[in-house]
Amino acid sequence: MILVIGRTGQLATELGRRPGTRCLGRTEADLTDPEGCADAIRRAAPAAVINAAAWTAVDAAEEDEFGAHLANARAPAAMARACAGLGIPFVQVSTDYVFAGSGDAPHAPDASTAPLSAYGRTKLAxxxxxxxxxxxxxxxRTSWVVSAHGSNFVKTMLRLGRDRGSLRIVADQVGGPTPARDLAAACATIAQALVDAPDQSGTYHYAGAPDISWAGFARAIFETAGLACTVTDIPTADYPTPAPRPLNSRLDCRTIEAAFGLARPDWRAGLRDILHDLGEIP
Known part of the structure; x- marks a missing residue:
């Protein structure tokens, strides 16, 4: 059995649909109680653990970095120590926000990190x-997770696209949208592989392809959903947020394919699945 920390988030929802997984919600594993999370793992005695829970409110972390650090650093630390004590694999999902986002080349797993935001700092810790x-x-590490669940860019664009004839969307941030269903499959594959081959431990990147800007992704959403909403490209400077965003969120995913046979998923196919699940397309 693979134990999943989290139950209602985008990734946890998809992991919970996979056979052989058991999800622990906040009442059973609360990230504000790191040692409680560790105890829950010890009681469950699973074959592997995937941490699909985190503080993901990027802008709110600027005002409460302590809270974000508790959820994104101290809780995973306690869970990882519990797993190490049991001799079982621990999969921690991280983010492109650990990079400053300079240049336009994809970031390799061993590239230098320099987070711009409190959220990125806590995830790096x-x-x-x-x-x-x-x-x-x-x-x-992954980027731009989307699904039919929770709050994400696809659902926001569908809501706004139905209400407005045009939108101004940031065009100088580029990355790989990642369907949560594909990410869940990747996490499960890695967790199981590490049971048999713990020497494959390390840092990996997994993100959807092809890379695209937020503006380009919005256009793809509207086109696929059949919404007549036009998109005007704007720079990040015209859409200020409390937490800085990396401009370059491209991730080099070659090592994960070499180690586990996991190729980058095509987000265009994932988008169609999401829109189908939402009843937007047949």
């Missing part, structure tokens, strides 16, 4: 803590 625990592990 979580990565370091997982590695320091010393057990079999994978730090899996």
């Amino acid at each position: 979580g990565e370091a803590a997982v590695r320091a625990a010393g057990g079999p592990h994978a730090v899996l």
